[in-house]
Amino acid sequence: MTTFTITVNGKDTFPCRAEQKIIEAGQQAGFSFPTACRNGNCLRCEGGLTSGHVLQKNHTIHAGDAGSTQVLYCVAYPLSDCEISVTDVTAPGELPVHTLNCQIVRIESLNHDVSRAWLQLPAGKRIHWHAGQYLMLNLHGECYPFSIANACQGRQIELHIRHGDDNSAAQDIMASLNSDSTVSVTLPAGIRFIDQAPDQPVWFICGSTGFAPVKAMIERLVALDFQQPVRLFWGARTTQDLYLPDLPGQWTEELKDFEGTTALSDMQHPDHQQGLVHEAALAALSEPHLPLFFLGGSPPMAWAVFDALVEEGVPANNIHCDVFDYAPRD
Ligand code: FES
Structure with a gap:
């Protein structure tokens, strides 16, 4: 039984047997691919083939062929090791990144120069982050990283912002958060987090x-x-x-x-x-x-x-x- 290696977007890999559909093998390995029909009709899973060959509906597609930018991975089988490029795919443990507007719910003082901002994510969208990750506040054309101070349990995001006299950027951020009703954030970011229980203290x-x-x-x-x-x-x-x-x-x-x-x-x-x-x-x-x-x-x-x-x-x-x-x- 021949097994090939599929490389996704130049970084993560998973094994795929020759008689196995590429998306099927990826999902078994913990990847999340965009899919809908899973039979080659909706084009939801379409992506590029950067290297290698695949068999799709009895046609062989080689990287570089005209059709190699529109491979449907729900019905494609590998004929060699392949490098594929697909948008909105996430590797095991990786969370999708979103940029969205949050409502600024409340600002409260925690001490003489630290305030807590409570933001609310939009309803109807499931957004996840791992405890220990951070987000970017998108303000005035700049991106400011802030650690998320609460574990993911709902739509509320908690930020701790130190805005002492020595930190004019933080004071500008606070002025915006105090005057605006919404703020754009991009999340999650960071690879140092706790998701599953560690097996040590x-x-x-x-x-x-x-x-x-x-x-x-x-x-x-x-x-x-x-x-x-x-x-x-x-x-x-x-x-x-x-x-x-x-x-x-x-x-x-x-x-x-x-x-x-x-x-x-x-x-x-x-x-x-x-x-x-x-x-x-x-x-x-x-x-x-x-x-x-x-x-x-x-x-x-x-x-x-x-x-x-x-x-x-x-x-x-x-x-x-x-x-x-x-x-x-x-
Ligand atoms: S999931 Fe619909 S074409 Fe692949």
């Missing part, structure tokens, strides 16, 4: 609004009834910079083994550790190889914590943070 280390994706991931762990230890280390300069102080206590109730630690770098307070947040995490770390780490914060903070963890013996591939993808080190 999870530790979160975050600062400032780096708490937002962490909150979403912890909510997901609660929904998954995660049984392994979860540790949260949340850093700030002073007590004023912390927000949503009741959540760690709530998560202690909801998770089997949750502990939250806050660390203040610029002041002493009996309820908080003093020092940098990753120092508090390292002090608690007895088995460096064990936990899965998620970091949340600015690029300098995230890379500094990454270095400190690796120096302490944590394997680099146990450490995840969006920053590593959108602000890589040279």
